[in-house]
Amino acid sequence: MASLVLENLRKNFGAVAVLHGIDLAMASGEMLVIVGASGCGKSTLLRLVAGLEVPTGGRILLDGSDVAPLDPAERDIAMVFQNYALYPHMSVFDNMAYGLRIRGVAKDAIRTRVDSAAEMLGLTPLLMRKPRQLSGGQRQRVAMGRAIVRQPKLFLFDEPLSNLDAKLRVQMRAEIRRLQRRMAVTSLYVTHDQVEAMTLGDRLLVLHQGRPVQLATPMEVFENPANTYVAGFIGAPSMNLFPAALSHGGTAAVFSPGQVIAFTDGRRPGADGRKLILGIRPEHVAIDPAGMELQIDLIEPLGSETVVIGRLPDGELFSVKLPGAAPAGESMAVSIPAAHLHVFDAETGLRLDPAG
Amino acid sequence: MERRTIFSGWLLPVVLVLPQLALTVVFFLWPAGQAIWSSMTRTDAFGIRTMFVGLENFSDLFTDPLYLDTIERSVFFCAAVAALSMGVALVLASAADREIRFRGLYRVLLVWPYAIAPAVAAVLWILLLHPQIGLIGRWLNSIGIPWDYKLNDTQAMLVVILASAWKQVSYNFIFFLAGLQSIPRAIIEAARMDGARGFFRFRTVVLPLLMPTVFFLLVVNLVYAAFDTFATIIALTDGGPGKATETLVVKVYRDGVVNLDIGSSSAQSVVLMAGVIVLTALQFRFLGRRSGGG
Numbered sequence: 001m002a003s004l005v006l007e008n009l010r011k012n013f014g015a016v017a018v019l020h021g022i023d024l025a026m027a028s029g030e031m032l033v034i035v036g037a038s039g040c041g042k043s044t045l046l047r048l049v050a051g052l053e054v055p056t057g058g059r060i061l062l063d064g065s066d067v068a069p070l071d072p073a074e075r076d077i078a079m080v081f082q083n084y085a086l087y088p089h090m091s092v093f094d095n096m097a098y099g100l101r102i103r104g105v106a107k108d109a110i111r112t113r114v115d116s117a118a119e120m121l122g123l124t125p126l127l128m129r130k131p132r133q134l135s136g137g138q139r140q141r142v143a144m145g146r147a148i149v150r151q152p153k154l155f156l157f158d159e160p161l162s163n164l165d166a167k168l169r170v171q172m173r174a175e176i177r178r179l180q181r182r183m184a185v186t187s188l189y190v191t192h193d194q195v196e197a198m199t200l201g202d203r204l205l206v207l208h209q210g211r212p213v214q215l216a217t218p219m220e221v222f223e224n225p226a227n228t229y230v231a232g233f234i235g236a237p238s239m240n241l242f243p244a245a246l247s248h249g250g251t252a253a254v255f256s257p258g259q260v261i262a263f264t265d266g267r268r269p270g271a272d273g274r275k276l277i278l279g280i281r282p283e284h285v286a287i288d289p290a291g292m293e294l295q296i297d298l299i300e301p302l303g304s305e306t307v308v309i310g311r312l313p314d315g316e317l318f319s320v321k322l323p324g325a326a327p328a329g330e331s332m333a334v335s336i337p338a339a340h341l342h343v344f345d346a347e348t349g350l351r352l353d354p355a356g
Numbered sequence: 357m358e359r360r361t362i363f364s365g366w367l368l369p370v371v372l373v374l375p376q377l378a379l380t381v382v383f384f385l386w387p388a389g390q391a392i393w394s395s396m397t398r399t400d401a402f403g404i405r406t407m408f409v410g411l412e413n414f415s416d417l418f419t420d421p422l423y424l425d426t427i428e429r430s431v432f433f434c435a436a437v438a439a440l441s442m443g444v445a446l447v448l449a450s451a452a453d454r455e456i457r458f459r460g461l462y463r464v465l466l467v468w469p470y471a472i473a474p475a476v477a478a479v480l481w482i483l484l485l486h487p488q489i490g491l492i493g494r495w496l497n498s499i500g501i502p503w504d505y506k507l508n509d510t511q512a513m514l515v516v517i518l519a520s521a522w523k524q525v526s527y528n529f530i531f532f533l534a535g536l537q538s539i540p541r542a543i544i545e546a547a548r549m550d551g552a553r554g555f556f557r558f559r560t561v562v563l564p565l566l567m568p569t570v571f572f573l574l575v576v577n578l579v580y581a582a583f584d585t586f587a588t589i590i591a592l593t594d595g596g597p598g599k600a601t602e603t604l605v606v607k608v609y610r611d612g613v614v615n616l617d618i619g620s621s622s623a624q625s626v627v628l629m630a631g632v633i634v635l636t637a638l639q640f641r642f643l644g645r646r647s648g649g650g
C-alpha cells in the first residue's frame with residue numbers, strides 16, 4: 001500500500017509532446033481508472049509510472065519519495081500487460097516465482113505465496129504448465145498472479161482484459177475488483193472500455209490528447225461531465241450534443257429553428273445569444289407526442305433496451321434509448337426534458353453551470 | 357487454402373528440374389562418387405598402377421596417430437571459432453538491439469566483414485599481426501612479448517582462430533539481432549518490472565528465448581569452421597608451423613594435392629562428407645520441427 005502523487009508529469013517523444021503536465025494524487029488503496037481515446041497517452045502515463053519510459057519533466061512520488069530517477073527494479077511496482085507478457089519458457093509457477101526469487105525471498109516463502117495466489121485465482125492445477133498450454137483467460141490469471149505474489153506498492157494494469165471475450169471479461173472484471181479491494185493495493189487501471197471504467201474505478205481520470213480533462217468519481221463524471229469531450233466520451237450510446245444559443249436573460253436556450261428550452265436549475269451567465277452546446281443522454285430523451293419529429297434511420301434492439309438513431313427536422317443526428325421494444329413507423333416524436341439537460345459553452349467546450 | 361497449380365504429365369516437371377539436377381550431378385554427385393571410389397584404391401609410388409584395396413585406407417586412417425591428432429586439433433579449432441564468433445556477435449547484437457545513437461551505421465559496419473574474400477581478410481590480418489611488418493605484431497615484440505606466429509604453435513593457432521572467427525561475426529550478428537528483435541518487448545519489460553537486471557535478465561529471459569537461433573548458428577558455425585576456413589588458414593599459416601594449424605580440410609589438401617596420396621586424401625574427404633551430412637541432417641530435423649510444430 002502506498003500513495004501516489006504525480007506532479008506536472010510530462011513526456012515528449014522527440015519533438016512530439018504526448019503528455020502535457022499530469023497532476024494527480026491517489027490515496028493509499030485507491031483504484032484509479034484512466035480512460036481516453038486511442039493515442040491519448042494512457043499507456044505512456046502508465047509506463048512513466050512503471051519506469052519503462054523516462055519522463056521529460058515532473059515528479060512521480062511514491063509514498064512521498066520521488067521515484068522518477070529509479071530503475072523499474074527499484075520501484076516495487078507490478079504491471080499487468082495487455083498481451084500478458086508471460087515468460088514462455090517458464091512454468092506457471094516459475095512465472096509467478098521469478099520476481100520473488102530476484103528479491104531473495106526464501107524458498108518456502110515463495111512456495112506459500114505462489115500457492116496462495118494460485119488458490120485465489122484458481123490456477124492450482126495449472127502450476128506446472130507452460131503458458132502456451134493455457135487458454136487466454138488462464139494466461140490472464142497468471143499475469144494477475146505474477147503481480148499479486150509480489151505484494152507490490154502499486155499495481156498497474158494496461159488494458160488487461162481487452163484480449164478476452166465478452167463473457168470472460170465480465171468475470172475477470174469482477175475478479176480484479178474483488179482482489180484489488182481485498183489486497184487494498186493502490187492501482188492504476190487503463191482501459192477504453194466504458195463499463196470497465198465505470199464499474200472498476202473509485203475515481204476516473206479522463207485524458208484527452210495528453211491532457212487531463214476530468215478527475216472525479218465515475219458517477220460524477222457521468223452526471224456532470226466537465227466538457228463536451230467527456231460528455232461525448234463517457235456513456236454509450238454517447239450523449240446527443242447540438243448547438244444552441246442563450247436566451248430569455250440566461251434562463252433558457254434556443255436551438256434549431258425556434259425550439260426553446262427553459263433551464264430548471266437556474267440561469268446561465270452571459271448575454272443572450274451566447275453560443276452554447278446542449279447535451280442530452282439518449283436514455284433521458286422523452287417520447288412526447290407534442291415534441292419534435294425524429295426521422296428514424298436505424299433501430300438497434302439490445303434485448304432489454306432499444307437504441308433508435310435518427311435525424312431531427314434540421315438534419316442533426318440524434319439517438320434515443322428506449323426501455324423495451326422499438327416503436328412502429330418511420331418517425332417518432334420526442335422532447336428534451338430540461339431536468340436532464342447539460343449545458344456547455346460552445347467556444348471552450350466547458351460545462352456551464354448556473355451562475356451564483 | 358494453399359494455392360497450387362497442377363501440371364499433368366511428367367515432361368514439364370522434368371524439364372524444369374533438369375538444370376538443377378545437372379548441376380548437382382556434375383558438381384556434387386560425380387566428384388563425390390569419384391572420391392568414394394578413389395578412397396578405396398591405392399596408387400603405387402610412381403603413380404602408374406592403381407589397385408582396389410576396399411576399406412583399407414579408412415582403417416589405416418583411424419589407426420594413424422597423426423590423423424587422430426588432426427581430428428582433435430580440428431575439434432578444438434571448430435569449437436573455439438564457433439564460441440568466439442558467436443560470443444562476440446551476441447554481445448554486439450545485444451548492444452545494437454538497444455536504443456543507441458548511430459545504430460544504423462553501427463549495424464552496416466558490422467555486416468561488412470562478411471563481404472570480404474577470405475584471402476583478402478587474411479592479408480588484413482597479416483598486416484596487423486605479422487611479427488616484422490604487422491602493426492600489432494611489431495608492437496607486441498617492442499613491449500617485450502616475443503611474437504611470431506610463423507614459429508610459435510600456440511600463437512599460430514590463436515591467429516587462425518581469430519581470423520576465422522572475425523569473418524563469421526557478421527553473419528552471426530545478423531541472426532542474433534533478428535533473434536533478439538523477435539523477442540516481444542513486453543516480455544523484457546515484464547522482467548524489468550519483476551526486478552531483473554542486466555546480465556541476470558539476459559541469462560534467465562533473453563537467452564532461453566534465443567536458444568533456437570543459438571542452435572542454428574552453432575551448426576552453421578561448426579560447418580563454417582570445419583570447411584570454409586581453408587582459404588584463411590592456407591593464406592595465414594599454410595597449416596604450419598609444422599602441423600600446428602593443420603585442420604582436417606587442410607590435411608586433405610596437403611595429403612592429396614601436395615603429397616599426391618590420393619587414396620588416403622579421398623578417404624579423409626569421405627569422412628568429412630559424412631560429418632557434414634550428419635550436421636546438416638541434425639539441423640534440418642531441428643528446423644523442420646520448429647517450423648512444423650509451432
Ligand SMILES: Nc1ncnc2c1ncn2[C@@H]1O[C@H](COP(=O)(O)OP(=O)(O)OP(=O)(O)O)[C@@H](O)[C@H]1O
Pocket residue numbers: 013018036037038039040041042043044045192
Ligand atoms: N516510443 C514512442 N515513440 C514515439 N511516439 C510514441 C511512442 N510511444 C507512444 N507514442 C505516441 O504517443 C501517443 C500516446 O501513445 P499511448 O501508447 O500512450 O496511447 P494510448 O492512450 O495507450 O492508446 P491506446 O488506447 O491505443 O493504447 C501516440 O500518439 C503514440 O503515437
Ligand SMILES: [Mg+2]
Pocket residue numbers: 042043044158
Ligand atoms: Mg495503450
